Amino acid sequence: MKGTIPKCLEEMVRAKHGDAAWKKVKVDAGLAAWHTFLTTEDIPDDTVRALFGSAAKILDQTVQEVMDDFGMHWSTIYAPDIYGVFFKRAANAREMLLSMAEVHRRTTSTVPNAKPPRFSYDWKDENTLVMTYHSERDLAALMPGLVRGVGAFFEERLEVTRRGHRITVHFPDGSTPARS
Ligand code: HEM
Structure with a gap:
């Protein structure tokens, strides 16, 4: 997998738990305490x-x-910091989530060895989206947090549940107008 995932994990652990905790995580995972990741x-x-x-x-x-x-x-x-363009292009969480299939294709199409996840979409009703995750990696457990984070970024309430590879996203407030 591309180093962008561990790089973000590093950033989160260091920000929330401190540099020493991240060093311990690396050592526990069999890496050197000084090991650094490159996004590419x-x-x-x-x-x-x-x-x-x-x-x-x-x-x-x-x-x-x-x-x-x-x-x-x-x-x-x-992601808003390093892939900001994709967040600016989307008017709200709904549009952002619906663009994820294309964003993963586009951000990795010229990157050797990238095997990005794919997504398919079904609307259960006009405010309930079922997003199905397809990947060789079986990291569907990452999905609810990522989707909730998209809601937080756009300051929208989302109700997110997961069954296997199917993530159900309910938009209780209906259509959220585009941000100004
Ligand atoms: C602008 C926003 C985003 C960008 C640019 C982006 C890009 C990427 C990249 C480059 C990878 C590594 C792919 C590889 O190594 O083959 C990845 C992995 C992943 N992305 Fe995103 N991503 C974004 C947002 C999201 C969101 C919102 C979700 C969920 C709805 C998501 C779900 C995942 C998952 C689950 C993986 C782990 C790899 C896998 O399961 O195969 N991403 N993403």
């Missing part, structure tokens, strides 16, 4: 999984809690 490098998927597991252990949280914090940090701080 290839990181073995097992290393990324190990980092989430070690973060849970060192921070005394569940892996799901770490993934939820990761998703919130990704969608509200990390």
Whole structure:
């Protein structure tokens, strides 16, 4: 997987728990304490999984809690900073989520070895979207936090539930007008 995922995990852990905690996470995951990640490098998927597991252990949280914090940090701080154009283009959370299939295709189409997740969409009713995650990696557990983070970024209430690879997103306030 691209180093952008561990890089964001690093940023989140250091911001919320401090530099020393992140060093311990790396060592627990079998890396050197001084190890740094580049956003464009290839990181073995097992290393990324190990980092989430070690973060849970060192921070005394569940892996799901770490993934939820990761998703919130990704969608509200990390991605708006380095991939800001995609957030500016979307008028609201609905548009942002619907653009995710294309955004993942576009951000990785010229990147060697990238295997981005794909998404398909079904509307259960006009305010309830089912977003299905397709990937070889089986990281669907990252999805609820990432989607909730998109809601937080656009300052919208979203109700998010997951069953396997299907993420149901309910927009209780209906259509949110575009931000000015
Ligand atoms: C502008 C916003 C975003 C950009 C530019 C972006 C880009 C990327 C990139 C470059 C990767 C690594 C792909 C690889 O190594 O093959 C990735 C992984 C991932 N992205 Fe995004 N992403 C964004 C937002 C989101 C959101 C909002 C979601 C969920 C709704 C999401 C779901 C995922 C998941 C689950 C992965 C892990 C890899 C996998 O499961 O295969 N991303 N993303």
